[in-house]
Amino acid sequence: MAAPLANIVARCRIYSLAVLLLVSGCAGLPPQIDAPEPVPQPVETPAPAVVTEAPPIEAAPTREPVPVQAAPAPEPPSARVAIVLSDDIPVFSSVAEKLRRRLGPGDHTIHNLDGHPANSTRILEEIKNTDPDQVVSVGLLAAQVARQLDDVPMVFCYVFNYQDHELISATSKGVNLLPPFAMQVQAWRELSPGLDRVGVITGPNQDLLVDEIQQASEEEGIELFTRTVRSDQEALYVFKRLTPEIEGLWLLPDNRILSPRVVREIMSYGARHRIQIVVFGSGLLELGAFLAISSRDGDVADQVVGRLAEATEAGWTAGPDMTPLTEMDLEINQDVAQHLGLIPAERSARSDASE
Numbered sequence: 600m601a602a603p604l605a606n607i608v609a610r611c612r613i614y615s616l617a618v619l620l621l622v623s624g625c626a627g628l629p630p631q632i633d634a635p636e637p638v639p640q641p642v643e644t645p646a647p648a649v650v651t652e653a654p655p656i657e658a659a660p661t662r663e664p665v666p667v668q669a670a671p672a673p674e675p676p677s678a679r680v681a682i683v684l685s686d687d688i689p690v691f692s693s694v695a696e697k698l699r700r701r702l703g704p705g706d707h708t709i710h711n712l713d714g715h716p717a718n719s720t721r722i723l724e725e726i727k728n729t730d731p732d733q734v735v736s737v738g739l740l741a742a743q744v745a746r747q748l749d750d751v752p753m754v755f756c757y758v759f760n761y762q763d764h765e766l767i768s769a770t771s772k773g774v775n776l777l778p779p780f781a782m783q784v785q786a787w788r789e790l791s792p793g794l795d796r797v798g799v800i801t802g803p804n805q806d807l808l809v810d811e812i813q814q815a816s817e818e819e820g821i822e823l824f825t826r827t828v829r830s831d832q833e834a835l836y837v838f839k840r841l842t843p844e845i846e847g848l849w850l851l852p853d854n855r856i857l858s859p860r861v862v863r864e865i866m867s868y869g870a871r872h873r874i875q876i877v878v879f880g881s882g883l884l885e886l887g888a889f890l891a892i893s894s895r896d897g898d899v900a901d902q903v904v905g906r907l908a909e910a911t912e913a914g915w916t917a918g919p920d921m922t923p924l925t926e927m928d929l930e931i932n933q934d935v936a937q938h939l940g941l942i943p944a945e946r947s948a949r950s951d952a953s954e
Contacts (some may be wrong), residue, residue, distance in 0.1 A: 678732035678911060680707045683722065683745050685738025686714035690896060691757065694737055697900035702907075712740055719744045726751075733910075735903055742766050752915050754906045756899050759852050761921075762804040770915045774902045776852065776894065777879065778927030780815040783892050786929055787847070788819050790890065791875060791941050798824040798845040800834050802855040812849070831861040838865055847875035850888070862886065873939060884932045889939060891930040898926040 680702055684691045699707050708729045712718045722744060726734065734753040736742035742755035743764060755766055756774040766773060777783075788794055799812055809825050816823040824845055828834045834856040838848065848869065850862070866887040869876045878888040902922045909918050936942060 678907070679705055679729065680733045680735060680907065681726045681729055681731035681745075681751075682707065682709045682735045683726065683737065683741040684709065684711045685736075685740035685742075685757075687711055691737045694756070694896040694899050697897055698735060698903060701900050701904045712744065714740070716740060719747075723747060733907055735907070739764065742771075746771060752910060754903050754910075756903055760802070760804070760855065763855075767920045772906055772910070772915065772918070772920055772922070774899060774906060774922045775924050778892060778894055778924050780812045781818065782927055783877070784812075784815040784819045784821065786892070786927075787875075787877060787890060788821070790931070790936075791847070791939075794821060794846055794875070796822045796824065796845045797847040797849065798826070798838070798841045799849040799851065800826045800828055800837055800841075800856065801851060802853045803827060803829065805853075808851075828856050831856055831858040835861045835864055835868075839868060842868070842872045842874060845874065847877065847889075850876055850878045850883070852879045870935075870938075875939060875941075881928075881930045884930060884935075887932070887935060889932055889935045889941070891928075891932075893928050894924050895926045895928055898924050901925075 680698075682695050682698055684695055695709050699709065706729070708725075708731070710722050710725050712722055726745070726748065731751060734745045734748060734751050736745045736753055736755040737757050739758045739760075742753070742758055742761070743766075745751070745753050745755075746766065746768075749770075752770040754772055754774065755761070757776055758764075758766065758773060759776050761767065761773055797816060799809065801809060805827070813823050813825070824841055826837045826841065828837055841848075848865075850857075850865065862883070863886060866876065866883075868874075870887045875889045876887070877890045877892060878884070879891070880893050881891045884891050902924060906918065906922050
């Protein structure tokens, strides 16, 4: 007998979730941040769904390529660059190595905070000793530390809630964490042609992001339901209230309103109500998400190098505060797709061997 979908949803790797939230710009996972007044209705944890028809989950979901028009490789700046990592996790280490290769010849250095703010003083001294012309920060902690070098221009990446930490300035710019939502909506709609109503729940200060999602949704004829919350428990409550109105949910990497427990409950409740949940990393697919859309570290590296070069030529006040990405990776949970009645066409798996 095939394993129930509820079992798929119930299996959870807390470490994978913590790493994904770390990528979004969080050095830790507080249980609750800025909790609102108690919600007027109690939120009960739903009973696990029982769907005996669902096939067993496979060891790894299919990686789906997204064809894009390749942009010409940017000319690397002729400068000494210090690359600062928030932690020693694979995605950060990978983009750091790609950055060092794309930056070309030069005295480029990599500094790792290992996830501990206590290392800030030592890392700052290391950076100062290399006398860099520019700094690239990978992750929130790295960006917060490097911002203390007021006289060294910086480009940061892999940060979601950059507004809360005032990372944008005349000499500090960023690269978006998520692929363009126009690409995301188009890919989602291709896999789910009948998709008409989608919800997105964010924390505060995400007006620009919500505007981008709204415009992308309108262009595809999708009605968007947006809600702003201030805690993980409020996010769960609002999702349950939204469920009768929507067919899909974007789960964004906002550590302020997500916790491992709430993510599990959202996935479980979504499975019971046949909600298509799109997440920001493949580690969440095994919890029951339909689709994972994430950036490619090679694209992130290219955009960082391009921003460094642009600033070298035109000055740091020129160009956008946040540089958009141009590519994305897309992975489908085939079992959830079948459960939802969405059987995507077969596509060849993408290989990163050339990166």
